[in-house]
Amino acid sequence: MTINGWLQIAVFLALVLAVTKPMGIFLTHVFNRERTFMDPVLRPLERLLYRLTGVDEDHEMKWTEYAFAMLLFSVVSMLLLYLMQRVQGFLPFNPQKFAAVSPAHLAFNTAASFTTNTNWQSYSGESTMSYFTQMAGLAYHNFISAATGIALAIAFVRGIARRQMQTIGNFWVDMVRSCLWVLLPFCVVGALVLVSQGVVQNLKPYDAVKLVEPQQVQHVNADGKPAVDAAGKPVMDTVATQTIAQGPVASQEIIKEWGTNGGGFFNANSSHPFENPSPLSNLIELFTIFAISAGLTYTLGRMTGSQSHGWAVWGAMAVLFLAGVTVAYWAEARGNPLLHGVNQQVTATQAGGNMEGKEVRFGITNSALFATVTTDASCGAINGWHDSFTPLGGMVPLVNIMLSEVIFGGVGAGMYGILIYVVLAVFIAGLMVGRTPEYLGKKIEAYDVKMAMLVALIFPLVILVFTGFSSVNGFGTSSITNPGPHGFTQMLYAFTSGAGNNGSAFGGLNTNTLWYNTTLGMTMLIGRFFMIIPMLAIAGNLAQKKYVPPSLGTFPVTTPLFSALLIGVILIVGALTFFPALSLGPILEHLLMAAGKTF
Amino acid sequence: MKQNLKIAILMTLVTTVLLGIIYPLVVTGLAQVMFHDKANGQLITRHGEIVGSRIIGQAFAGSGYLHSRPSAAGNGYDAANSGGTNFAPTNQKLIDRVNSDVARLQAENPGQPIPIDLVTTSASGLDPDITPAAAEFQVPRLAHERGLGEDQVRQIIQRHTYGRQLGFLGEPRINVLEVNLALDDVSPLAKK
Numbered sequence: 001m002t003i004n005g006w007l008q009i010a011v012f013l014a015l016v017l018a019v020t021k022p023m024g025i026f027l028t029h030v031f032n033r034e035r036t037f038m039d040p041v042l043r044p045l046e047r048l049l050y051r052l053t054g055v056d057e058d059h060e061m062k063w064t065e066y067a068f069a070m071l072l073f074s075v076v077s078m079l080l081l082y083l084m085q086r087v088q089g090f091l092p093f094n095p096q097k098f099a100a101v102s103p104a105h106l107a108f109n110t111a112a113s114f115t116t117n118t119n120w121q122s123y124s125g126e127s128t129m130s131y132f133t134q135m136a137g138l139a140y141h142n143f144i145s146a147a148t149g150i151a152l153a154i155a156f157v158r159g160i161a162r163r164q165m166q167t168i169g170n171f172w173v174d175m176v177r178s179c180l181w182v183l184l185p186f187c188v189v190g191a192l193v194l195v196s197q198g199v200v201q202n203l204k205p206y207d208a209v210k211l212v213e214p215q216q217v218q219h220v221n222a223d224g225k226p227a228v229d230a231a232g233k234p235v236m237d238t239v240a241t242q243t244i245a246q247g248p249v250a251s252q253e254i255i256k257e258w259g260t261n262g263g264g265f266f267n268a269n270s271s272h273p274f275e276n277p278s279p280l281s282n283l284i285e286l287f288t289i290f291a292i293s294a295g296l297t298y299t300l301g302r303m304t305g306s307q308s309h310g311w312a313v314w315g316a317m318a319v320l321f322l323a324g325v326t327v328a329y330w331a332e333a334r335g336n337p338l339l340h341g342v343n344q345q346v347t348a349t350q351a352g353g354n355m356e357g358k359e360v361r362f363g364i365t366n367s368a369l370f371a372t373v374t375t376d377a378s379c380g381a382i383n384g385w386h387d388s389f390t391p392l393g394g395m396v397p398l399v400n401i402m403l404s405e406v407i408f409g410g411v412g413a414g415m416y417g418i419l420i421y422v423v424l425a426v427f428i429a430g431l432m433v434g435r436t437p438e439y440l441g442k443k444i445e446a447y448d449v450k451m452a453m454l455v456a457l458i459f460p461l462v463i464l465v466f467t468g469f470s471s472v473n474g475f476g477t478s479s480i481t482n483p484g485p486h487g488f489t490q491m492l493y494a495f496t497s498g499a500g501n502n503g504s505a506f507g508g509l510n511t512n513t514l515w516y517n518t519t520l521g522m523t524m525l526i527g528r529f530f531m532i533i534p535m536l537a538i539a540g541n542l543a544q545k546k547y548v549p550p551s552l553g554t555f556p557v558t559t560p561l562f563s564a565l566l567i568g569v570i571l572i573v574g575a576l577t578f579f580p581a582l583s584l585g586p587i588l589e590h591l592l593m594a595a596g597k598t599f
Numbered sequence: 600m601k602q603n604l605k606i607a608i609l610m611t612l613v614t615t616v617l618l619g620i621i622y623p624l625v626v627t628g629l630a631q632v633m634f635h636d637k638a639n640g641q642l643i644t645r646h647g648e649i650v651g652s653r654i655i656g657q658a659f660a661g662s663g664y665l666h667s668r669p670s671a672a673g674n675g676y677d678a679a680n681s682g683g684t685n686f687a688p689t690n691q692k693l694i695d696r697v698n699s700d701v702a703r704l705q706a707e708n709p710g711q712p713i714p715i716d717l718v719t720t721s722a723s724g725l726d727p728d729i730t731p732a733a734a735e736f737q738v739p740r741l742a743h744e745r746g747l748g749e750d751q752v753r754q755i756i757q758r759h760t761y762g763r764q765l766g767f768l769g770e771p772r773i774n775v776l777e778v779n780l781a782l783d784d785v786s787p788l789a790k791k
Contacts, residue, residue, distance in 0.1 A: 140615055184622065213657075215675065481685060
């Protein structure tokens with residue numbers, strides 16, 4: 001660990017702190033339908049969208065209608081994405097002439113994945129998807145799944161803020177305003193900034209390069225095995241050209257982070273030089289992952305009239321972020337103790353550390369930081385392979401997702417996720433002092449706590465059941481590529497990432513199989529919608545409650561003490577549920593690695 | 600409820616056109632005008648042929664070339680198949696591969712530990728860079744093979760070294776393809 005490394009982390013957090021208030025105020029204006037500086041352009045476009053689709057923008061919805069509209073939109077757009085993949089061979093913008101995405105379970109998995117803001121990828125982008133599918137299918141869902149998440153968070157905050165009302169807003173209006181005000185303008189500017197750093201943006205066929213030095217590589221047979229001749233000598237091929245994949249990358253790259261989606265245009269995601277060419281593009285991508293979610297904590301404070309509550313939540317998130325990045329940075333900087341004859345130390349001329357699966361321009365600091373940020377949020381973009389991280393370094397992203405990605409979190413999803421924890425924290429505080437728990441003037445009652453517990457229980461249930469099934473069946477274990485405890489972690493990470501709608505992976509696991517595509521597809525849908533519906537039920541229930549003025553017995557939610565309690569609840573719920581699984585995976589692997597064991 | 604279904608269908612279609620087609624095409628148009636070279640992948644042309652992209656690595660095996668990191672993209676630096684090994688640190692395959700690379704490289708500079716990036720695969724499999732330590736490790740070999748002084752080689756490497764961006768971001772690095780093109784310009788290898 002170096003001073004420069006810590007400086008980079010500090011600058012990143014300072015940027016997130018700086019954007020919180022302006023972003024929060026902007027979001028408040030947008031969703032209170034107040035005037036913003038973009039109205040002259042966007043308001044006519046918004047009206048046009050409503051006219052074309054028949055939306056009545058003054059109509060207010062109860063939580064049930066809000067949930068129903070959201071579900072309908074998700075189902076229709078998911079079906080369209082599935083269909084688009086299956087017929088992409090007949091659609092335009094397909095210079096590589098890619099055929100339909102097949103088998104069907106891969107297309108299902110991808111449709112579920114992008115609809116739920118997960119962006120789990122069982123495919124490799126540059127060898128599977130046409131430019132049309134990438135733009136109009138995948139990048140499009142990056143917009144609307146993010147807009148849906150933001151809309152839901154705002155609906156929840158309205159539920160807390162409103163008094164004795166039956167409604168929590170209009171889903172269509174919230175979703176459209178998210179797209180037009182919050183996502184689209186920034187993406188146009190941000191995409192061009194990324195291009196200035198070297199992210200490509202074109203529609204041309206892949207380029208053929210004449211290599212500077214042609215290479216001899218061993219021929220690979222049709223069965224995937226290296227070829228040998230009769231005498232047992234390797235059969236060599238001469239490779240004289242390099243095919244460079246291209247595409248409309250920047251326009252997808254920016255919404256991939258801004259909407260905490262994470263699905264790479266290329267297989268290598270944000271480690272690919274065309275997705276993330278420079279340290280500055282890396283900082284921009286990191287910053288855009290957290291910016292909206294940090295702003296939402298301020299919006300929470302502003303809309304509910306308790307700004308210091310917003311900051312108390314921000315503080316709890318920042319503490320958990322720093323804890324995660326410290327562990328990951330420390331673990332990766334130490335390197336791999338099983339390698340000999342190599343120099344893994346920090347010197348004047350190298351950053352050292354565990355460099356397998358990491359890029360030189362990012363080094364250890366930015367790889368550990370990216371892994372932490374992408375899983376604090378439900379982003380799932382990667383700039384280094386988590387599978388090749390040290391056991392403890394790789395446990396950080398895993399644990400971050402297990403805590404439900406509430407450390408700033410996914411756009412919207414992080415906000416309503418942490419509010420579930422807030423409800424539980426207030427409830428526990430109420431039990432401790434023996435009074436009815438209150439939250440910002442609303443009594444938290446049995447119905448609210450039941451719904452919050454439903455969310456808190458479904459998440460580990462789906463992860464642990466599917467991981468358990470995979471561990472004891474050939475169709476699960478045959479996809480493992482790293483033997484020993486690490487193989488168990490690969491499966492645990494996959495289902496955790498699916499249920500948490502993260503989308504990052506221990507990428508060695510071969511998930512393009514009937515079992516994994518189907519179960520992970522289901523896991524993602526359950527992780528998204530079985531979380532949203534109870535959450536909206538709480539919002540609807542809170543909205544209709546009377547305001548109770550705070551009394552001496554009210555537990556204040558605006559103090560560092562509250563931040564500490566919130567952190568405690570997050571850690572206890574996460575740790576108690578998943579500790580046994582973690583001890584079988586990364587913790588065991590760490591101990592065996594320290595003892596010099598390999599697999 | 601029927602009304603919401605109708606809206607859902609129309610909303611999907613209308614927003615697909617706006618966000619899925621118009622938006623990326625507008626960005627493509629702007630990028631092509633404003634940053635033409637970068638938007639197209641910073642391709643390097645020599646004698647009318649594309650010989651590489653400035654930011655996509657290539658494999659080099661010959662002793663007269665600066666070597667890149669090992670690559671797991673396709674059969675090595677396949678820029679249509681990006682990716683890493685995803686080997687766990689405890690995977691015996693990783694240990695074996697590193698050991699064999701270390702043995703080969705130590706023959707070059709006996710007794711020196713190998714800079715770690717020179718024996719580990721990158722995340723993309725297309726890493727265009729190596730660390731200054733990894734470049735310095737190869738200087739004696741390059742000087743010998745190219746018939747240049749070590750300081751001449753160091754000067755060429757220095758010209759293609761990129762420091763931390765804005766003075767503090769990322770890590771210092773050397774662009775391998777640029778160095779090799781420069782070496783070929785300064786002191787071409789005899790054709791075998």
